[in-house]
Amino acid sequence: MSVEGSVTVIEPSKGWVSLRLPALWRARELLYFLIWRDVKVRYKQTLLGATWAILQPLLTMVVFSIFFGKLARMPSDGVPYPLFAYVALVPWTFFANGLTLSSNSLVANQTLLRKVYFPRLVIPVSAVAAGLIDFGIAFVVLLGLAARYGVPPTPNLIWLPALVLLALVTALGVGLWFAALNVLYRDIQYIVPFLVQVWLYATPIVYPTSLVPERWRTLYAINPMVGVVEGFRWALLGTSTAPGPMILVSAMAALATLFGGLFFFRRMEKSFSDVV
Amino acid sequence: MTAHDSIAIRVQHVSKQFRLGARQNKYPTLRESLASGATRLVQRLTSKDSSDERRILRALEDVSFEVRTGETLGLIGANGAGKSTLLKVLAQVVEPTTGRAELHGRLGSLLEVGTGFHQELTGRENIYLNGAILGMRRNEIQQKFDEIVAFSEVERFIDTPVKFYSSGMYLRLAFAVAAHLEPEILLVDEVLAVGDAAFQQKCMGKMSDVARHGRTILFVSHNMIAMEAMCDRVIWLREGRIVEDGPARAVVAHYLRNVATTQAEREWSDPATAPGNEHVRMHAVRVRPEGGRPSDAISVETAFTIEFEYWRADANARLIPSVHVFNQQGVIVFNVGPVELSPWRERPEGPTLIRDVCHVPASLLNDGLHRVAFALVDGHDVVFSMDDAVTFDVQDALELRGAWYGKWEGAVRPRLAWHTETAVESGTWSTHR
Numbered sequence: 001m002s003v004e005g006s007v008t009v010i011e012p013s014k015g016w017v018s019l020r021l022p023a024l025w026r027a028r029e030l031l032y033f034l035i036w037r038d039v040k041v042r043y044k045q046t047l048l049g050a051t052w053a054i055l056q057p058l059l060t061m062v063v064f065s066i067f068f069g070k071l072a073r074m075p076s077d078g079v080p081y082p083l084f085a086y087v088a089l090v091p092w093t094f095f096a097n098g099l100t101l102s103s104n105s106l107v108a109n110q111t112l113l114r115k116v117y118f119p120r121l122v123i124p125v126s127a128v129a130a131g132l133i134d135f136g137i138a139f140v141v142l143l144g145l146a147a148r149y150g151v152p153p154t155p156n157l158i159w160l161p162a163l164v165l166l167a168l169v170t171a172l173g174v175g176l177w178f179a180a181l182n183v184l185y186r187d188i189q190y191i192v193p194f195l196v197q198v199w200l201y202a203t204p205i206v207y208p209t210s211l212v213p214e215r216w217r218t219l220y221a222i223n224p225m226v227g228v229v230e231g232f233r234w235a236l237l238g239t240s241t242a243p244g245p246m247i248l249v250s251a252m253a254a255l256a257t258l259f260g261g262l263f264f265f266r267r268m269e270k271s272f273s274d275v276v
Numbered sequence: 277m278t279a280h281d282s283i284a285i286r287v288q289h290v291s292k293q294f295r296l297g298a299r300q301n302k303y304p305t306l307r308e309s310l311a312s313g314a315t316r317l318v319q320r321l322t323s324k325d326s327s328d329e330r331r332i333l334r335a336l337e338d339v340s341f342e343v344r345t346g347e348t349l350g351l352i353g354a355n356g357a358g359k360s361t362l363l364k365v366l367a368q369v370v371e372p373t374t375g376r377a378e379l380h381g382r383l384g385s386l387l388e389v390g391t392g393f394h395q396e397l398t399g400r401e402n403i404y405l406n407g408a409i410l411g412m413r414r415n416e417i418q419q420k421f422d423e424i425v426a427f428s429e430v431e432r433f434i435d436t437p438v439k440f441y442s443s444g445m446y447l448r449l450a451f452a453v454a455a456h457l458e459p460e461i462l463l464v465d466e467v468l469a470v471g472d473a474a475f476q477q478k479c480m481g482k483m484s485d486v487a488r489h490g491r492t493i494l495f496v497s498h499n500m501i502a503m504e505a506m507c508d509r510v511i512w513l514r515e516g517r518i519v520e521d522g523p524a525r526a527v528v529a530h531y532l533r534n535v536a537t538t539q540a541e542r543e544w545s546d547p548a549t550a551p552g553n554e555h556v557r558m559h560a561v562r563v564r565p566e567g568g569r570p571s572d573a574i575s576v577e578t579a580f581t582i583e584f585e586y587w588r589a590d591a592n593a594r595l596i597p598s599v600h601v602f603n604q605q606g607v608i609v610f611n612v613g614p615v616e617l618s619p620w621r622e623r624p625e626g627p628t629l630i631r632d633v634c635h636v637p638a639s640l641l642n643d644g645l646h647r648v649a650f651a652l653v654d655g656h657d658v659v660f661s662m663d664d665a666v667t668f669d670v671q672d673a674l675e676l677r678g679a680w681y682g683k684w685e686g687a688v689r690p691r692l693a694w695h696t697e698t699a700v701e702s703g704t705w706s707t708h709r
Contacts, residue, residue: 007378009378011376012372029414033404037394037397037401037405111391115369116369116385116391
């Protein structure tokens with residue numbers, strides 16, 4: 001056996017523990033299989049299957065277009081309101097689902113936690129990453145919608161992967177905190193949906209960032225989803241708000257959340273199987 | 277492979293404590309936690325002795341041992357003795373509170389077969405998923421896929437979601453994946469308690485196979501026969517501490533002599549709360565060896581009594597006892613009632629506290645757990661019944677096993693007379709004793 005001579009030392013961990021990223025890397029195949037499981041299982045007993053990946057942002061867009069676009073006459077940076085809303089809703093849906101699923105992921109997989117060892121980080125990571133498939137489907141619809149409204153994508157499209165990564169990092173960063181806390185306090189289950197709802201309005205989805213006074217925008221961008229949504233509009237619709245500085249602030253905030261979340265998660269990890 | 281005296285597992289002074297508070301009220305709410313945090317702070321400030329000490333469960337206390345490469349070590353002990361916690365510490369599922377353990381080589385654990393199986397996924401999909409969870413590489417699973425399917429005997433249903441599997445099929449598939457893990461150190465927790473006899477044989481065979489290939493096995497079971505058959509060495513745990521560590525046969529024998537039988541006595545002192553109805557109230561149920569106490573062990577060679585005490589609350593009730601004894605497979609081993617009824621049973625004014633004693637001879641029941649269901653009937657009417665009156669364990673008598681080390685099959689284990697005759701030519705039989 002190739003692993004002959006490998007020694008595992010089991011000791012109580014003390015204080016702030018290392019992230020053990022090599023162990024996470026070695027578990028990449030497990031990560032792959034868990035993502036695959038989540039994707040496969042998600043729509044297995046639903047009537048409409050993967051259509052939900054399209055319906056969720058699409059129906060929200062219709063509702064927003066009627067109430068905010070038509071009735072409230074919300075400005076939309078010169079873009080047709082349905083497209084303006086949908087381009088934000090695609091990354092938002094990915095983020096919101098990722099956050100919700102990762103927050104519940106440890107509790108949902110508690111039998112695994114109690115029986116087998118593997119880096120626990122794999123669980124919330126797979127919960128967020130599985131949403132990428134849905135995102136992909138919704139994104140194709142987005143391209144179709146943009147073409148239908150005659151809005152060609154800009155060359156800034158190449159930045160999209162980075163923006164998707166930013167959304168993923170944000171969802172995971174916050175999800176890690178909640179996933180670990182959820183093991184101890186099931187209150188989190190009630191907090192998350194509420195938080196997602198509030199967060200939606202703290203993000204420029206129904207309204208444009210141009211409504212926010214210039215000098216507040218940096219502060220506003222501490223909400224990492226501001227950077228993501230602004231970036232998406234800029235890259236796909238060519239809206240003129242130069243979002244560079246905002247995305248930078250958002251990225252820093254997201255990374256801070258992620259690293260905080262990683263360490264917190266690792267610190268709590270040892271008690272998971274005692275408590276779940 | 278290195279020489280056989282190399283160490284595979286080294287456990288040094290490992291202790292594990294669980295905070296009972298966290299376990300019992302299962303999900304503390306944030307509010308409770310904040311409140312108790314505040315209480316603790318106040319206690320610390322007022323330097324009052326915290327009551328935390330009492331709420332700590334010591335699952336393992338200062339456990340140290342070493343296992344040589346290629347050795348098969350058994351862990352025995354009553355429920356809650358810390359066997360499973362020890363395995364979980366070694367499997368890194370639970371972190372030790374103090375102490376240290378070393379594992380030399382890749383570890384595989386069968387803490388519970390089928391962990392991570394998903395009901396909606398097919399057998400094929402679950403093999404891959406479960407394999408990955410147990411730590412197999414994808415190409416490793418691919419290589420062994422056919423072997424796993426063949427071992428599990430579910431070929432025909434391999435593309436059916438496992439939610440449609442029978443529990444036997446589910447189990448076979450789960451064990452098949454785990455059995456093909458081929459780790460250098462294998463932790464096994466009571467997998468043999470499940471499945472039918474044929475499949476158990478297969479599992480045992482697989483484990484012997486693993487052992488023969490120089491792998492190290494740590495094995496937890498309540499099946500003492502399997503323990504003796506499989507293990508070179510056995511550690512006996514009680515309340516988180518090692519009681520004895522030595523050759524399998526000796527430790528198992530000491531353990532069996534020491535264990536009290538399962539809850540073989542139940543008593544209700546207050547007729548108002550005792551199980552029963554307006555006709556009858558239970559007072560006690562117990563199982564004990566003839567002339568012994570309820571805590572004494574019963575083996576297949578022990579004659580014992582099953583006793584029922586009850587109050588007759590209704591002087592006109594005609595109460596005839598009926599006893600069902602079930603074995604672990606749920607089979608009714610026998611159903612009996614007294615053949616001759618004492619005449620007082622027919623009289624309205626009899627004694628009010630009654631004790632019925634059923635004498636069970638030696639060499640009748642097979643070993644294993646037995647459940648007693650008790651009923652009081654009047655003709656075809658059931659006046660009162662108790663499905664789960666008492667449970668008792670019949671232990672194997674090791675010295676009377678003969679050459680066979682496996683489980684003796686059957687609901688009963690009678691000791692029957694045998695004799696042998698031989699003949700050189702037909703017609704001239706001679707008897708041997």
